[in-house]
Each structure stands twice: as C-alpha cells, then as structure tokens.
Amino acid sequence: MEENSLHPDKWVDRYADYLFNYTITRVNDREVANDIISETFLAGLKSMKNYKGEASERTWLISILKRKIIDHYRKNNSAKGQAEVKMNFPDSDNEGDWLEEKVADLTDMTAEDQMENRELGLAILECMDQLNEKQAAIFKMKTIDGVDTEAICNEFNISPSNLWVIIHRARTSLAKCLEKNWF
Amino acid sequence: MKGISLMKLSCAEAAELCTKAEYKETSLREKIRLKLHLYFCRTCKDYHKNNKKLSGLLKKADLKTCSSQEKEHLKNKIKSEHSQISQQQKKQ
Numbered sequence: 692m693e694e695n696s697l698h699p700d701k702w703v704d705r706y707a708d709y710l711f712n713y714t715i716t717r718v719n720d721r722e723v724a725n726d727i728i729s730e731t732f733l734a735g736l737k738s739m740k741n742y743k744g745e746a747s748e749r750t751w752l753i754s755i756l757k758r759k760i761i762d763h764y765r766k767n768n769s770a771k772g773q774a775e776v777k778m779n780f781p782d783s784d785n786e787g788d789w790l791e792e793k794v795a796d797l798t799d800m801t802a803e804d805q806m807e808n809r810e811l812g813l814a815i816l817e818c819m820d821q822l823n824e825k826q827a828a829i830f831k832m833k834t835i836d837g838v839d840t841e842a843i844c845n846e847f848n849i850s851p852s853n854l855w856v857i858i859h860r861a862r863t864s865l866a867k868c869l870e871k872n873w874f
Numbered sequence: 875m876k877g878i879s880l881m882k883l884s885c886a887e888a889a890e891l892c893t894k895a896e897y898k899e900t901s902l903r904e905k906i907r908l909k910l911h912l913y914f915c916r917t918c919k920d921y922h923k924n925n926k927k928l929s930g931l932l933k934k935a936d937l938k939t940c941s942s943q944e945k946e947h948l949k950n951k952i953k954s955e956h957s958q959i960s961q962q963q964k965k966q
C-alpha cells in the first residue's frame with residue numbers, strides 16, 4: 692500500500708470511525724457529526740488535486756475536518772464568536788490559528804480528564820488500524836457496539852471459539868500498541 | 875485425580891476464557907477453571923491483568939462508531955460525488 696496517496700473509495704472504512712469520534716466529542720450530536728463528516732469527505736474529493744502527499748491521508752482529512760468543525764461553531768454562535776475573533780486577532784491572517792486552538796481546547800467547558808479520554812479514544816482507534824479488516828470489524832461489533840456473540844458468528848460464518856480467538860488476538864495487539872502511552 | 879484433569883486448562887484455552895470473561899460471557903464452570911489456571915500460571919495471570927486494564931481503557935474512552943447504515947450512506951455520497959468530479963475533469 693502506498694503511504695501518501697488518496698483512496699476515496701477506502702475513506703469510509705478507514706477513517707469514518709476515527710473522524711466520527713473526533714467530531715462527536717466536540718459537537719455532541721450524532722446527526723451533526725455525520726453531516727460534518729460527510730461535508731469533510733466531499734470537500735476532500737473537491738480538493739484532491741491539491742493534495743501533495745506531504746501529510747498522510749488521515750492527517751489531511753483531519754485538517755479538513757477541523758475546518759468544518761470551525762465552520763459549524765461559527766454558524767452556531769456567529770455573533771459572539773466573531774466578536775471574540777476580532778477582539779483577539781485584529782490581523783485576520785491569524786484567525787485560522789486561533790480558531791484551531793479553540794477547537795483543540797474546547798475542553799474549557801469540560802473536565803481535563805474528558806480531554807484525556809478523547810485522546811485515549813483516538814489512540815485506540817489509531818491502534819485499530821493495525822488489525823486486519825475482519826479482526827477490526829469483529830472487535831468493534833463485539834466491544835463497541837455490544838453485538839451478541841451469536842449474531843456476529845452468524846454474520847461472519849465463524850464458530851464462537853473462532854470469534855474468541857480473533858478477539859483475543861485483536862486485544863493483544865491493541866494492548867501492545869497502547870502499552871507505551873497508556874498502560 | 876480425574877476431577878482435576880478435567881479441570882485442567884491449556885494456556886490457549888485459558889486465554890480464550892480470559893477474553894470471554896472480559897465480556898462477561900463465561901459460565902460458572904469456565905470461571906472456576908480459569909481461576910484455577912490463573913492461580914498456577916504466571917503468564918496467563920499477567921495476560922489477564924493486562925486484559926482487565928484494556929477493558930478499563932476501552933470503557934474510559936467510550937468510543938462511538940458510525941453505524942453500518944451511516945457508513946453505507948457516506949460511501950454512496952462519496953461514490954456519486956467522486957464520479958461527478960471525474961466526469962467534469964474529463965470534459966475540461
């Protein structure tokens with residue numbers, strides 16, 4: 692697999708969960724989060740020709756996502772938000788930076804450990820990239836969505852014992868990946 | 875001794891039960907067998923501990939994922955937009 696090139700047909704499978712977590716912890720609304728992600732992907736498609744391959748596909752999509760989240764904040768508290776922007780940054784070149792910081796530390800209104808949890812969540816999702824597609828799908832269904840063992844076994848046509856082996860491997864790999872920073 | 879050998883568990887089996895236990899899907903019998911194995915096996919005991927920790931982290935992170943319908947929807951949107959854009963580029 693080429694490291695830095697764009698594959699829009701893989702975007703949803705590869706990044707939707709990551710972008711979704713990134714967004715939902717900031718906007719707290721499923722529907723809004725989905726809209727923002729959809730806008731992000733479409734904006735990504737439109738600016739594909741500007742992609743230089745300097746950043747990874749994920750990083751590139753996140754930079755677009757951040758701008759979309761900022762747009763969302765702007766729309767929501769336009770009057771107050773803009774006054775603040777003007778007050779802090781008379782020089783409009785810096786506006787983007789300031790807003791980006793604001794997106795980064797919207798945790799003002801939440802607790803510090805909520806920020807940590809958010810980072811943890813993204814770290815876990817990033818570690819999940821190391822799992823193969825089937826492993827990741829089964830692990831997610833079982834662990835995050837809490838789907839019944841039987842239902843998963845039926846969907847993937849595997850035995851319960853297979854399922855536990857797959858989950859065991861996924862968990863071992865995740866623990867190893869998270870070990871350095873979180874264990 | 876027959877009773878004990880029935881209770882005996884290989885490390886691979888113990889790992890499976892460990893995993894199952896994190897999802898609270900072990901039967902009482904399996905719980906006892908696992909406990910016994912963990913009592914004697916350091917490797918599995920460590921694994922068990924790590925596994926618990928991972929469960930704690932997962933719980934803390936409270937991950938949310940898109941549903942498969944939401945994903946399907948996103949995929950369709952990307953597909954149609956992508957083909958539109960490529961068509962426009964061909965025309966130019």
Ligand SMILES: [Zn+2]
Pocket residue numbers: 884885886888911915916917918919
């Ligand atoms: Zn053992």
